[in-house]
Amino acid sequence: MITANETIRREVEKHGVVSFARFMELALYHPGTGYYEREKSPGKRGDFYTSVSVGSLFGELLAFQFAEWLEAEAGNQKPEVRIIEAGAHDGQLAKDILNWLQSHRPKLFSEINYTIIEPSPCRQKWQRETLKDFKNVEWFSNFENLKSKTPNSKLNGIVFSNELLDAFPVRRFGWNAKEKKWFEWGVSFDGDKFVWAKIQNPEFRIQNSELESVLPDNFTLETSPAAESWWRDASKICERGKLLTLDYGLTTEEIFSPARTNGTLRAYFKHRVSDDILANAGEQDIxxxxxxxxxxxxxxxxxxxxxxxxxxxxxxxxxxAKAAKSNSFREWNSNQTRQFQTLTHPEHLGRAFRVLVQSR
Ligand SMILES: C[S@@+](CC[C@H](N)C(=O)[O-])C[C@H]1O[C@@H](n2cnc3c(N)ncnc32)[C@H](O)[C@@H]1O
Incomplete structure (x- = not known):
């Protein structure tokens, strides 16, 4: 099988340079050999560690919140209620959520359809294996596919993802302060390794062009057209209910803070932050x-x-706080305390991850 690394090298040979977004797309998602196609188990054995890897509490708290939202809407809804997850990876978060609903909200559990949006056949296979005991789970390769197969139903419920948007391929730009213009970072090949190469990109501009006059030379900025287009599609799918994401992210103001001039791109190789984003293509998280x-x-x-x-x-x-009032987490133990601390402590996962909830 031709590897992600080899495919990128061939594209570079053909074009001289490829955009960083293309490099990242192939490194993470190349069928069969991209990082997210190979790495089944996040957490202990894998390189990426998410809130799901901490334990089941994360999914249980989300399940409690989802139940509150759905039950508050129950009077207004048609019978079909969906919880739609994207970026489900190996299905562990779905399992934690469904297990909690099954034991704590059996009526709601019997009414919901848990829908996974998963374009990769390989990841769908992992998810089907993890969720084989649940009969109320359905898979679609994308939103369009879901919409076309359910043409007459209005989509009620919750659309959500955990660490999906920050895993979409990004474009990477640099500011040339002398010439007062942006260039795009691309990827080329030198000897035996991938190297950064500048692509002139005169049409790229940021919205607040006054800001450009104070940016230092080589100020680095990433944009994620793929994440933005995904959110637009998800907004359209959410006809009644909530749209939620939990991700690494910043506001525009924070992105342009004087302390942050090198962008936010990171690679993780064997649990460690790797300085070389272009090394180990297909074997490290970006x-x-x-x-x-x-x-x-x-x-x-x-x-x-x-x-x-x-x-x-x-x-x-x-x-x-809401769950404690409703007695939903009565049998709280030290393991849950430890998980809760990891999920919420600012030095662990509490501050780096942000949550956006929108509704219709
Ligand atoms: C950082 S992982 C997060 C996995 C899981 N949500 C968790 O929190 O442990 C990102 C996942 O999103 C998947 N993904 C990427 N693009 C996707 C898309 N367009 N639709 C659905 N999943 C996608 C990746 O393959 C990967 O499994």
Whole structure:
């Protein structure tokens, strides 16, 4: 099988240079050999560690919140209610959510259809294996496919993802302060390794062009057209209910802070941050913070109302406070305390992850 690394090398040979977005797309998603196609188990054995890897509490708290939202809407809804997850990877988060609903909200559990949007046949296979005990799970390769197979139903419920948007391929730009213009970072090949190469990109501009006059030379910026287009599609799919994402991300103001001049692109190789983003293509995780201001605006332009935008710490702490009042997490043990601390502590996952909830 031809590897991600080899495919990128051939494309570079053909074109001289490829955009970084294309490099990242192939490194992460090349069929069969891209990073997310090979790495089945996040957490202990894999390189990427998410809130799901911490334990089942994350999914249980989300399940409690989802139940609250869906039950509050119950009177207004048609019988079919969907929880739509994208970026489900090996299906573990879906399993944690469904297990909790089955034991704590059996009526709601019997009414919902858990829908997974998964373009990769290989990941769908992992998910089907993890979720084989649940009969109310359905798979679609994308939103269009879901819409075309359910033409007469209005999509009610919740559309959500955890660490999906920050895993979409990004474009990477640099600011040439002397010439007052942006260039795009592409990828070329030198001897035996991939190297950065500048692509002149005179048409790229940021919205606030006054800001450009104060940017230092080589200021680096990533944009994620794929994440933005995904959020637009998700907003359209969410005909009644909530749209939610939990991701690494910043506001536009934070992205242009004077302390942050090198962008947010990171690679993780064997649990460690790797300095060389272009090394180990297909074998290391690559991620960049999303621009939450841009994402929020897209949802609002599609008619959604922003209900919450804050840290994961605040989001989960508010859920736990509601859950404690309703006695939903009565048998709390030290393992859950440890998980909750990891999920909410600012030095762990509490501050780096932000949560955006929009509704229609
Ligand atoms: C960082 S992982 C997060 C996995 C999981 N949600 C978790 O929190 O552990 C990102 C996942 O999104 C998947 N993904 C990428 N593009 C996707 C798309 N267009 N639709 C659905 N999933 C996608 C990746 O393959 C990967 O499994």
């Amino acid at each position: 991620t960049a913070h999303i621009n939450f201001s841009a994402i929020q605006k897209i949802g609002e332009d599609e008619g959604l109302i922003t209900e919450f935008f804050d840290t994961q710490s605040k989001f989960l702490t508010e859920i736990l």
